[in-house]
Amino acid sequence: MIEPFMTPIRTIMTPGPVEAHPSVLRAMGTPIVGQFDPTFLKVMDEVKEMIKVPFQTKNKQAFAIDGTSRSGLEAALIALIEPGDKVLIPVYGRFAFLLGEICERAQAEVIYEEKEWDGVFSQETVIDMIDHHQPKIVAMVHGETANGQMQPLDKIGPYCQNHNIFFVVDTVATYGGVPIKVDEWGIDIAIAGTQKCLSVPSGLSLITYNDKVEKVLDSRYQKELGLSKEFRNDRHIASNYLDLSQLQRYWSSERINHHTEATSLIYALHEGLRLLLNEGIDNSYARHQLNDQAIVAGITAMGLEMYGDPETKMPTVTPIMVPEGIEAESVRSMLLEHFGVEIASSFGALQGKVWRIGNMGFSSRHENVLHVLGALEATLLYHGATLNRGQAVQAALTIYHK
Template identity: 40%
Template sequence: MQPLTLPPRLLMGPGPINCYPRVLQAMATQLVGQYDPAMTDYMNETMALYRRVFNTQNQQTFLIDGTSRAGIEAALVSVLEPGDKVLVPIFGRFGYLLAEIAERADADVHTIEVPWGEVFAPEQIEEAIKRIRPKVLAIVQGDTSTTMLQPLDALGAICREYDVLFYTDATASIGGNPFETDKWQVDAVTVGLQKCLGGPSGSAPISMSDRFVQAVRRRHHVEAGIRDSHHTGAKGARIRSNYFDLAMIMDYWGDERLNHHTEAATMLFGSRECAVALLSEGQDDVLARHQTAGLAMLRGIQALGLTPFGDLKHKMSNVVGVYIPDGVDGEQVRHDLLHLFNIEIGTSFGPLKGKIWRIGTMGYNARQDAVLHTLQSLETVLRRQGFSMPAGAGVDAAMAVYAGQAQG
């Protein structure tokens, strides 16, 4: 029965992260009715703001109420019919998630994989598309399980050549790494707020091209039994989810305002403020801030004698994987950072479980003091476990990165 109190954690893992204070303040705003003109005006404004965040002219750009996984599920279950072929290139844990959601939609799912710590070359994906001829290519841009960033810029043209819809989840990467919906010819993209956008989990911005919208809407208008080269299932099969039915949600956000659900107003206010924070600082400046913070953390880790994980040419700017040194208890390090210094860093999954830490520099926490405090605290905890390293080298290396930025 006591007031809610939480410890003052500095969240330097792969997400969630500490929110921008302005986002928390926006979420304390009192509610109005869902069809109040003030509310619908803010819905329209939020759509316009996220078109700028996604760098798109797509009319169908809005919010799915739910975590980032809700956005993924809405996109996939709304466009996929039983028997539709889907290609999912997997380079980490979240590729498996896309495949599982597509399988639950009874799609014919085909996967290709590279070792964790690598990404795909466009030629690998094109070869699989030519062989499989899927309706949809579904791929993650940034996978925090491996810290890798999949290049997307060549995939849109490949998908257009073979008449494939191009969907990507950019939850872990948007805001901290470039994302160009229209330039890259992305047909659908979904994200969450809890990484570089600096908000809480609970809202999933989405943007869809006209091609993707038509593929969703045709399920509501064409007769069962029509087939084409991409499909083995009957056309017009009803979308199995009511909550995630994008055709209905488009009508809710559109001029019709057809009732589908009661908009999560508090999350709308927070989502809007995440976009305002990004755009008012400036997209290029936010990207540069994440790149500098990520480089400072990387150089600091290396200066401490620690080894980063994966192909660094394709590392996300906002998270780094770090091999746990021999003789060091990785979970004890995380415990001590959390309980002695109030700093959270991440462990990992699957083949990397117990082998690496994941340290993030995202959103509000992509700043110099957070980077330096984390490196200094990590050095102290490692030293207490007997790991030998040059004193102060991590902080010095990170400060050199920031000094170089200031001089530049």
């Protein structure tokens, strides 16, 4: 006989998933109603409108996809790509490769332009690449959690718009925690997640796109065979589940029957967005910024080195060099086991060399920052590291208590 699961309370200071807000958890436990129940349709309509706010967009289309963040990335890219299409992907971290992987599987011709992971591209460099390769689509990551770097986009997007190139941006790790200006930056499709700065559990992806994309979707729309045999389309999207042309019609007043909506997650999303909008997106950005300052002050005061260009550091992720001679995973384990604190390792070449402290959503709180700094210092000392003792938390307090 399997017992009810029993999980501990954690201080989750990773770049996601982070702690879900208690009010979001409560909302998620609301008894469900049918997916076409008028009361649920109202919830969906409000969600659509709220999604647009952190995207800073007037786009007509904004909705949630029933899958984790990468389902939204895939839905976005396969909506635009037809076999042989050229996609340019400037790579400064792990998740650009995920974009590329998805494009390759959609039979695009993918051009990777790689740089070291320790910083981002100058926008002029990216514009030169675009000019050189003349792609149909440029796909980029706004905030790369693997190295904590954030790519400026305000010149790249308008350049794409002026040259009739689609600009697709992964804003999974920045949505709600850092300003994103979809319209002003000329982003055609932006994709976000829920389990980061929104403090909503993982399981949904958020997406918004403009009329230019909607026109493509209209030209590729194919009604599902179970609903009508008369609406075939040679250029239909390769996936049924992630077909934006259908999903859009499910979320519109047309309400076509597609999947069975994950109503409980939509409840959670409604509450998470509501909390964010009540706080005010600018206040949320300021909160993340302040807690980031405290983390950086603490890590620096401790005598640890950070990874990557500080000029373009994401306020929501702090990558820290693992000190010489310290076993990265042993430190993470002790943090989890004795302090209940989770921090992250990294990927690829950075695995085992860099830890990442997240600072996102409901996890982005003074007490969490102070706890993780104290815990990390103690754990490192226990592991024999040479540090400035007792300075990290003091440095953070100095930021907070002015």
